[in-house]
Amino acid sequence: MYFDVASTAPLHPVARQALTAALDEGWADPARLYRSGRQARMLLDAARGTVAEVLGVRADEVSFTASGTQALHLGMLGALAGNRRRGAHLVHSAVEHSAVLHTAEQWERTPAGSGTGRVTVVPVDRLGRAAPADFAAALRPDTALAVLQSANHEVGTVQPVAEVAGVCGDVPLLVDAAQSAGRTAVPPGWSLLTASAHKWGGPAGVGVLVVRKGVRYASPLPADEREAGRVPGYVNVPAIVAAAASLRAVRAEAERENARLHRLVERIRTRVPQLVPEVEVVGDPVGRLPHLVTFSCLYVDGEVLLAELDRAGFAVSSGSSCTSSTLTPSHVLAAMGVLTEGNVRVSLPFDATEAQVERFLAVLPGIVAGVRAPLGLDLPAPAGSAPVTVRGTAPDAGEPDGEAAGDEAAGDETPVLDALVLDALGKRCPLPVIELARRIGEVPAGGTVAVLADDEAARLDIPAWCGMRGQEYLGEAPAAGYGGDRGVAYLVRRTA
Amino acid sequence: MYFDVASTAPLHPVARQALTAALDEGWADPARLYRSGRQARMLLDAARGTVAEVLGVRADEVSFTASGTQALHLGMLGALAGNRRRGAHLVHSAVEHSAVLHTAEQWERTPAGSGTGRVTVVPVDRLGRAAPADFAAALRPDTALAVLQSANHEVGTVQPVAEVAGVCGDVPLLVDAAQSAGRTAVPPGWSLLTASAHKWGGPAGVGVLVVRKGVRYASPLPADEREAGRVPGYVNVPAIVAAAASLRAVRAEAERENARLHRLVERIRTRVPQLVPEVEVVGDPVGRLPHLVTFSCLYVDGEVLLAELDRAGFAVSSGSSCTSSTLTPSHVLAAMGVLTEGNVRVSLPFDATEAQVERFLAVLPGIVAGVRAPLGLDLPAPAGSAPVTVRGTAPDAGEPDGEAAGDEAAGDETPVLDALVLDALGKRCPLPVIELARRIGEVPAGGTVAVLADDEAARLDIPAWCGMRGQEYLGEAPAAGYGGDRGVAYLVRRTA
Numbered sequence: 002m003y004f005d006v007a008s009t010a011p012l013h014p015v016a017r018q019a020l021t022a023a024l025d026e027g028w029a030d031p032a033r034l035y036r037s038g039r040q041a042r043m044l045l046d047a048a049r050g051t052v053a054e055v056l057g058v059r060a061d062e063v064s065f066t067a068s069g070t071q072a073l074h075l076g077m078l079g080a081l082a083g084n085r086r087r088g089a090h091l092v093h094s095a096v097e098h099s100a101v102l103h104t105a106e107q108w109e110r111t112p113a114g115s116g117t118g119r120v121t122v123v124p125v126d127r128l129g130r131a132a133p134a135d136f137a138a139a140l141r142p143d144t145a146l147a148v149l150q151s152a153n154h155e156v157g158t159v160q161p162v163a164e165v166a167g168v169c170g171d172v173p174l175l176v177d178a179a180q181s182a183g184r185t186a187v188p189p190g191w192s193l194l195t196a197s198a199h200k201w202g203g204p205a206g207v208g209v210l211v212v213r214k215g216v217r218y219a220s221p222l223p224a225d226e227r228e229a230g231r232v233p234g235y236v237n238v239p240a241i242v243a244a245a246a247s248l249r250a251v252r253a254e255a256e257r258e259n260a261r262l263h264r265l266v267e268r269i270r271t272r273v274p275q276l277v278p279e280v281e282v283v284g285d286p287v288g289r290l291p292h293l294v295t296f297s298c299l300y301v302d303g304e305v306l307l308a309e310l311d312r313a314g315f316a317v318s319s320g321s322s323c324t325s326s327t328l329t330p331s332h333v334l335a336a337m338g339v340l341t342e343g344n345v346r347v348s349l350p351f352d353a354t355e356a357q358v359e360r361f362l363a364v365l366p367g368i369v370a371g372v373r374a375p376l377g378l379d380l381p382a383p384a385g386s387a388p389v390t391v392r393g394t395a396p397d398a399g400e401p402d403g404e405a406a407g408d409e410a411a412g413d414e415t416p417v418l419d420a421l422v423l424d425a426l427g428k429r430c431p432l433p434v435i436e437l438a439r440r441i442g443e444v445p446a447g448g449t450v451a452v453l454a455d456d457e458a459a460r461l462d463i464p465a466w467c468g469m470r471g472q473e474y475l476g477e478a479p480a481a482g483y484g485g486d487r488g489v490a491y492l493v494r495r496t497a
Numbered sequence: 498m499y500f501d502v503a504s505t506a507p508l509h510p511v512a513r514q515a516l517t518a519a520l521d522e523g524w525a526d527p528a529r530l531y532r533s534g535r536q537a538r539m540l541l542d543a544a545r546g547t548v549a550e551v552l553g554v555r556a557d558e559v560s561f562t563a564s565g566t567q568a569l570h571l572g573m574l575g576a577l578a579g580n581r582r583r584g585a586h587l588v589h590s591a592v593e594h595s596a597v598l599h600t601a602e603q604w605e606r607t608p609a610g611s612g613t614g615r616v617t618v619v620p621v622d623r624l625g626r627a628a629p630a631d632f633a634a635a636l637r638p639d640t641a642l643a644v645l646q647s648a649n650h651e652v653g654t655v656q657p658v659a660e661v662a663g664v665c666g667d668v669p670l671l672v673d674a675a676q677s678a679g680r681t682a683v684p685p686g687w688s689l690l691t692a693s694a695h696k697w698g699g700p701a702g703v704g705v706l707v708v709r710k711g712v713r714y715a716s717p718l719p720a721d722e723r724e725a726g727r728v729p730g731y732v733n734v735p736a737i738v739a740a741a742a743s744l745r746a747v748r749a750e751a752e753r754e755n756a757r758l759h760r761l762v763e764r765i766r767t768r769v770p771q772l773v774p775e776v777e778v779v780g781d782p783v784g785r786l787p788h789l790v791t792f793s794c795l796y797v798d799g800e801v802l803l804a805e806l807d808r809a810g811f812a813v814s815s816g817s818s819c820t821s822s823t824l825t826p827s828h829v830l831a832a833m834g835v836l837t838e839g840n841v842r843v844s845l846p847f848d849a850t851e852a853q854v855e856r857f858l859a860v861l862p863g864i865v866a867g868v869r870a871p872l873g874l875d876l877p878a879p880a881g882s883a884p885v886t887v888r889g890t891a892p893d894a895g896e897p898d899g900e901a902a903g904d905e906a907a908g909d910e911t912p913v914l915d916a917l918v919l920d921a922l923g924k925r926c927p928l929p930v931i932e933l934a935r936r937i938g939e940v941p942a943g944g945t946v947a948v949l950a951d952d953e954a955a956r957l958d959i960p961a962w963c964g965m966r967g968q969e970y971l972g973e974a975p976a977a978g979y980g981g982d983r984g985v986a987y988l989v990r991r992t993a
Contacts, residue, residue, distance in 0.1 A: 003533065005531070008528075008529060011524060012524055017520065024508055024513065028505070028507060029505060029812070033504060033814065034803060034807070035806075035811075035812035038812070067564065068730035068733075069731065070729050070730035074719055103719035107719045204733075205732070205734065205735065205736065206701075206736055208730075222570055223570055223599035223600040225599060233566050233599070234564035234596075235505070235565065235566060236701070237563075240701065240736075304530065308530065316525070317531070
């Protein structure tokens, strides 16, 4: 069961059919004037018309790129270059796709005017939503571009695009519609829009960049004459034809499918906290994508959980798709201030069935319990269900690699400043939180625990754990004060 | 009959088969750890291994891009950024692909060090070949990158890659192997190499960028973790699998096919001048690509010729593939100093037959004659054949639009400074040359004709015509001296 359509959707049958046909009919160079070239050009023009119609824009406003990432790079850098007379200030929300963040980081190192590019990041609330007022506050006289996604790719929260477009006024707003294109319409008011075909069931290799008439744009790459001078390189006609055909097909099914998937996701949102103890379902429960839900499980390593779910036949994702192979916690969850450990994103394809979702809900509790079992923690009962206590084997048996040694190291802890010090230096999350949960009972109510940790995720997960367990998070302190030679001491007061 | 494989090759059957299979087996995100993701990753790794093996490099030196153009952009800008300590000087030959020229033009406007990027263009000889000595002369202490194609895309001339690599020493050399990859091996000594899958029968949407171990490279785009940090964006696994499979297949057939196509092209090179009067076959007759030949026909508009050939069932190309929709003459032919008018590039696919080539040779003379007929010119017999005089209807009948009016304008000509002045202002090539050919007989031997023209191609075609017709080209003069209010006066002395 493939529940990771937010990473990439399986090829839509219509896309496959169109691709096969276009490999026969549209394989030639559309810049050529002979018959096969003219035919490719006709197919390309028709595909552009289809995409324009679905997105509600003019065909000459649509350019095809090689990926959603390329569309974001070109859209952002092209709009910044085209609007440099306004200034060199870029505004984006904290929960944009990593391609936006990477572009902004590069922009801050790019010579522009008298200095370099400048960037303001707009915060989000605990649901992952950027407030229009915060966008308004971030705008300056030298703001050349604002960027906001239509909906978040990790937690599904829908962003207030129309309202942000309103406060932007004549500052161009680029909307990253990668997660919503083909599913839901983007509210009007934006200047540039990007999307990615393989997210809606089209083939890989096709992104969309829409630049509305009158919006200033200057190609950031060495330009050629293709795609209105916006996207250099040979145009991939067969894939574009397939992308357009599937966009139209998906859009036609969307209303019915959205309602159905919305109910299935609602069921996951409701049932997971009933079935699994110590779970936080994140993202906006109301203003959300129909098909996507994310939750985090305390004391669980996300990669281990994903591997177990894979073994059980479920393909799901964790954290940000673009940073899953790094050790950095998801920047989206971090910006929301929610738990990052044991993170699972479920994104349902159009053909997901109720039976599949029920099967997922049936196996998930046992899998999470199995991953937690070796820890031997007493967990509270999940909300709204009979009390469940997960009991495992002896604390030290079957723990993740390095944990046994870590425990011995933790034996070194010295109660400095009346605190129990847990040395979790060198341990990756969720181990610091697991250590905290296991040992906090050793101090009396009112007592303090200092967790020494150098995994960045601890900065997010320890406060999140305190919130979930009703413990008081006191803040950070220099590790040296607690005998640590690196990292940070996270201070927790036991309240219960 | 498709004779334009240098623009794009038809999809190789092996590529189609591999693409279909990979759409089933390799559709998932190769960055994911679940089964379908791991499977996509395995296919991607295998494809990378195949491409590396065919190109004779290590797999971790190969990155996949979205096009050959993107590979050139990234390769050039990445190598320039990575080698900025050397300086900001770029060297490339005058006959590189337009993507190289565009990148160089942008580089000249890019802040680098205390100024901007600097560029030296290495000239080529009449065969289109860049001399290693000229590359050596262009190198400076601050040269950060040199760029040379393996073979020219318009005229097929093979460049002296090994020798240029030799003179480059430790200056990185990027080789654009778009026209030769899969057909012929690239000599060693280069630092970076680029190629494009749709030129060898792979699908569109796949380019190759090879960066040899130890070569400094810094991503010019906002980087992510894909493709060794060199190419951001979602990786198109199915297309890459198809590209690799077809590269291997093509390489296996290449030796036999190269010999066969070499003979067919030799036949075209020999026969066209025998069959068609006033034709110049351009490019190196010996050191050339096996499958590509270009010739130019005096007094012929290339687009008209192509349209007639298309009507006869032949898909061929003209001028630079990337500028065919602009009015600028091919920069390759211009750099070679050869005729640009009536330009036809024939590039044979692997399945081209002798019968197809014979059919082309059978119809070409009649088509060229038909295009020339309305001009009523007396043409010399083609070399090595019985004299052929192409005679048409009255000079003014059936001429291209605007020509009749132009003739009346030409009636205004005034013999200033003892010259016959032909006013071809506002007339597109080949009209100025046609006018010259038609009227030069009006001055006695030793007399001078001044052709007033504002089409840039006249600068190339009038000297080329003089060379072909044994007339003396005297050079350019300000138009004002000959009554022109714009353009240039091209001066020709009638010698025969």
